[in-house]
Amino acid sequence: MAENTLKVGSNEMELVDFRIFKQEDKEVYEGIYGINVSKVREIIRLQPLTDLPGTPEFIEGIFDLRGVVLPVVNLAKWMGIVEPEGVEKNSRIIVTEFNNVLIGFIVHEAKRIRRINWADIDPSSFISNSGSIDGSKITGVTKIEDDNVLLILDLESVVQDLGLYSPDVDNIPEKLENFSGLALVLDDSATARKIVKDALHKMGFHVIEAIDGQDGLEKLEDLYEAHGEKLSEKLKIIISDVEMPRMDGFHFAAKTKEDARFKTIPIVFNSSISDHFSENRGKEAGGEAYLVKFQASTFYNEIARVVRAHIK
Numbered sequence: 001m002a003e004n005t006l007k008v009g010s011n012e013m014e015l016v017d018f019r020i021f022k023q024e025d026k027e028v029y030e031g032i033y034g035i036n037v038s039k040v041r042e043i044i045r046l047q048p049l050t051d052l053p054g055t056p057e058f059i060e061g062i063f064d065l066r067g068v069v070l071p072v073v074n075l076a077k078w079m080g081i082v083e084p085e086g087v088e089k090n091s092r093i094i095v096t097e098f099n100n101v102l103i104g105f106i107v108h109e110a111k112r113i114r115r116i117n118w119a120d121i122d123p124s125s126f127i128s129n130s131g132s133i134d135g136s137k138i139t140g141v142t143k144i145e146d147d148n149v150l151l152i153l154d155l156e157s158v159v160q161d162l163g164l165y166s167p168d169v170d171n172i173p174e175k176l177e178n179f180s181g182l183a184l185v186l187d188d189s190a191t192a193r194k195i196v197k198d199a200l201h202k203m204g205f206h207v208i209e210a211i212d213g214q215d216g217l218e219k220l221e222d223l224y225e226a227h228g229e230k231l232s233e234k235l236k237i238i239i240s241d242v243e244m245p246r247m248d249g250f251h252f253a254a255k256t257k258e259d260a261r262f263k264t265i266p267i268v269f270n271s272s273i274s275d276h277f278s279e280n281r282g283k284e285a286g287g288e289a290y291l292v293k294f295q296a297s298t299f300y301n302e303i304a305r306v307v308r309a310h311i312k
Contacts, residue, residue: 011213011251013243015114016040016094017150018107022081031081032150033107034114034142036243038273039155041095041102043110046088059162060106065095071164072104078158083108098156098272100292101165105155114150116142121152121245123188123212139188140245156272157191167294169195172202177304179204182223182234186216186249187241187270195294196239196270203303205236213247216240217255224261232264236307242271242278250285257286266310268303270294 015034022029049061049072058077062069072093076083093104121140140152159165183205187193197207208223210216216238227234238256240249249269256262268289269282282290288306291299 011118011248012115013037013118013248015116015150015152016043017111017114017144018092018094019109019111020076020079020081021084021087021108022076022079023084024082028084032144032148033075034150034152035094035096035155036152036273037113038275038278039096039098041097043092043094046091046093046106056162063104065102065104068102070095070102070104072106073158073162074106075153076106076108096155097274098159099165099167099294100274101159103155103159103164114144118213118244118248118251119246123245139243154189167195168296169199169294171296173297173300176202176300177308179236179304179307181236182206182208183236184208184210184216184219184223184238186210186213186239186244186252188212188244189241192241192270192293196299199296199299200239200303203300212244213240213249213252213255215246216252217247220256220262229261231261235265236310237303238265238267239270239303240267242269242273242282250281253282253285253287264310266306268306270299 014037016037017032017034020031020033022031047063049063051061052059058074060072060074062071087108090109092107092110094107094110095102095104121142123140137154137157138151139154142150144150183200185193185196185207188211193209200207208219210219223235224231240252242249253267256267266288267286268291269287270291270293272293274292279290289302291302
């Protein structure tokens, strides 16, 4: 493995650092934002776009990328930002893929790739708003050079709000197996936790929730204190997101599999990142399966398969 490649369990992520400029009272301000490299297909120059009548103003249009038609969202317009004149000359389209959906986002400048430790990323729960952007659309914040702050945008929620993607939660198999016991769910998104929790309840599990990898380890310690060596019989499965502040899912899994008390408990990753590299990293970290959020039929079938294998 190359030295510059992210190692499984390193608790690091790589971000595309991009900028959105806004004009207020003749002054131009620079907003610093980021998105996980794993969700970025490519970054290209601004392309001629075809208008889509009847869509919101911030959906700039569509274009053909090597035979695939992509919708393009203007992030500045979505944020309600007044754009300074001349930003078009450096504007780029960040072509993203998550939840198996391709979407382009117009940004004013794409700066660099940053490698950041998840431990240095603070959750966004303390943010009520940031300028014109709803704080709920920010998944985390981290300090960079010159005391600047980089905001990690939750582009999935943006896309979901626009109606360009909605999770499949209703495609339930006709014969749904009924299990018992505990399931531990890790996700920093309350919405994502609820979707997974509801699905697991339908399968018969009692669900314990954790907001990130660090919280997940603490929950495991609490469970071991309550159940001792019988924990692996009680806790049938762990379902973990990948992107989480403080400790990501891969690092959580690596630490769990290193602990003799927890290493036999199966872990399934449930992430919006839909690239094969992340799927392979999930297997290297010890995951029994890697699922893309949220496809109900696949979720039920894979969870049932993994739990059956565990309880044999």
